[in-house]
Amino acid sequence: MRRPAAAGMLLAGALSIVPGCERPGAAPGAAGPAARTGEESPQRMSPGSGAVDAVTEPVLSPPGAGRIVSNGGGWIVVFTPDPDPIPLNTPFSLAVQVSRSGEDAGDEGISLQVDARMPEHRHGMVVRPAIERLGPGVFRVDGMLLHMPGYWELTFDIASGTRVERAQIALVID
Amino acid sequence: MRARPRHRFRRLGLPLLLVLTGAAFVGARLAAPPRDAGAPPRDPGAPPGTSGDVRAGIGAAALEAPPLTGEEIRRILSLGPLPDVPPPDPTNRVADDPRAATLGHRLFFERALSQTGTVSCAFCHDPSMAFTDGVAVAAGIGGLDRHTPTVQNVAWHRWFFWDGRADTLWGQALDPLEDPLEHGFDRISVLRVVRDDPVLRGNYEEVFGPLPDLDRPGIPRAARPKRPKPAGDHRDPRVIAWDAMAADDRREISAAYANIGKALAAYQRRLRSGESPFDRFARALRDGDAAGLSALSPAARRGLALFIGDAGCRNCHSGVLLSDSEFHSTGVPPLGGGPLRDPGRFRGVERLRAGEFTASGPFSDDPDGPRAALSRGVVHDPSLWGAFRTPSLRGVAGTAPYMHEGQFETLREVLRHYNTLEGAVLPSHHQETVLRPLHLTDDRLEDLIAFLESLTGEPPPAAWREAPDPE
Secondary structure, three states: OOOOOHHHHOOOOOEEEEEOOOOOOOOHHHHOHHHHOOOOOOEEEOOOOOOEEEOOOOOOOOOOOEEEEOOOOOEEEEEEEEOOOOOOOOOEEEEEEEEEOOOOOEOOOEEEEEEEEEOOOOEEOOEOOEEEEEEOOEEEEEEEOOOOOEEEEEEEEEEEOOEEEEEEEEEEEO | OOHHHHHHHHHHHHHHHHHHHOHHHHHHHHHOOOOOOOOOOOOOOOOOOOOHHHHHHHHHHOOOOOOOOHHHHHHHHOOOOOOOOOOOOOOOOOOOOHHHHHHHHHHHOOOOOOOOOOOOHHHHOEHHHOOEOOOOOOOOOOOOOOOOOOOOOHHHOOOEOOOOOEOOHHHHHHHHHHOOOOOOOOHHHHHHHHHHOHHHHHHHHHHHOOOOOOOOOOOOOOOOOOOOOOOOHHHOHHHHHHHHOOHHHHHHHHHHHHHHHHHHHHHHOOOOOOOOHHHHHHHHHHHOOHHHHHHOOHHHHHHHHHHHOOOOHHHOOOOOOOOOOOEEOOOOOOOOOOOOOOOEHHHHHHHHHHOOOOOOOOOOOOOOOHHHHHHHOEOOOHHHOOEEEOOOOOOHHHOOOEOOOOOEOOHHHHHHHHHHOOOOOOOOOOOOOOOOOOOOOHHHHHHHHHHHHOOOOOOOOHHHHOOOOOO
């Protein structure tokens, strides 16, 4: 069973982020006062392996920005929301930089798709974002809208030739 | 069709409800011992501007309601108080022009703007009934199949109509005028009424300049474009006349007709409800006024905690309108029983995309702005079938009956539906799965009722509720 990673996140303000799409714990008993103190750590995917490791330090700073590794380990995605933190039911944009894992430079030949879903509700966003490529590996994503509070999964699909890798991150919007 | 979702609810209902409403918060609440009046708040966190004294005062002021956590305070302040003015609407250049509001006020009450001469906007949006009509489905001139929503605070909405087929308030205002079942009128006839009434004409020309010359060759006495319903609308003489007009003439007429909508919108933007007990409570919470927290009774306080917590109401009823202005399948059985028949938002998106008076359309004053961009990106998929816009809960105690067909006569019936989901009719497996039976006790349901009743404040200013002077 998944760990109750979301318990600590719920206290963190309008937006909390857990890399690796770890869902909120379903067992209410695991989400008591102890979890609220932050003793439960968020989790993240290990680059390249897909395995889950616990981390003890805050992962992201500022809280709205994120740096995640694609599931196949080939890409690093850094994104910054605007406004930050992501507001509930208000359109926002993302500045996204995609680079090859281990290299600073972006990549010329990639394309990006961005989406968000609420798996517990079985629905996605009510709008499709507009994605503009600003340069090698640099994108601006407009028209994002997370219309309901709760657990969301934000996905970045990076296509290079015929190969597509997904990087994803879990968000709790409140 | 009904058995499957109910089975799923029984099996997964409580755990998933807890996830939806914040497992950590629920766990803490269930574990908390009974508190006395002077108990400190559980959570030391509080949003900026909220003093510790106030949070302590909350406990002292409400013996029968638990103190608030910092998270609860933040959620409450996201619901109110209602700002003094609605968000700007750059798609309507006269949205905040008082002269346009004056014209819109007259137009709103003008019965001549209908085929029968009997139906004004105020006919269904009756100011004496919180701008609704008190019946399940609207009358119009031909009988409609949906309930009349209030237009109080309407300017805070993102989408308009139950199916969101309009993305601007001014575009919304134009649709009923030409709907064969509502006003049954047409745009050229609307402009003739304005032209032939000296007061209306004067108001119009003061704001928008001269009306088109309606007597010149090529302009029929009555004409409008074909509408999606009824099926034989293309044979309506007014549609035939419209199709025979030159493109430039059609555009000039439609631009003047769009102005009528913009004036009606300017008026409706002023229909802001007065401060409710909940607004006073939220204002006191925001401003650190411990005494003002008594604006809510202990029962309403407990109902508020449920609303933003365990009951999950805020999943859809969020923001200062207590509506996300988006679309959801509520499982409410159709009036008269049987399967769902109204496609709701699914058809609404199709009509939005085909719409003439939209944020991105030729008559918008900001066709490339953010509002237009949002509409261009709107998703159309099967999950929208049978979904309807979340109604605002502001003033809800005065706007019975409820739901898109007025299926429920009282708030208790509404809450009974969400509490049990018995008899719920959901469209298919494609839909979102937000709803879970709440299984709240009667006492807790009464607390929720008390909170919902606290959302009704003073009506909009009398000057805007009363019919305008003829002069």
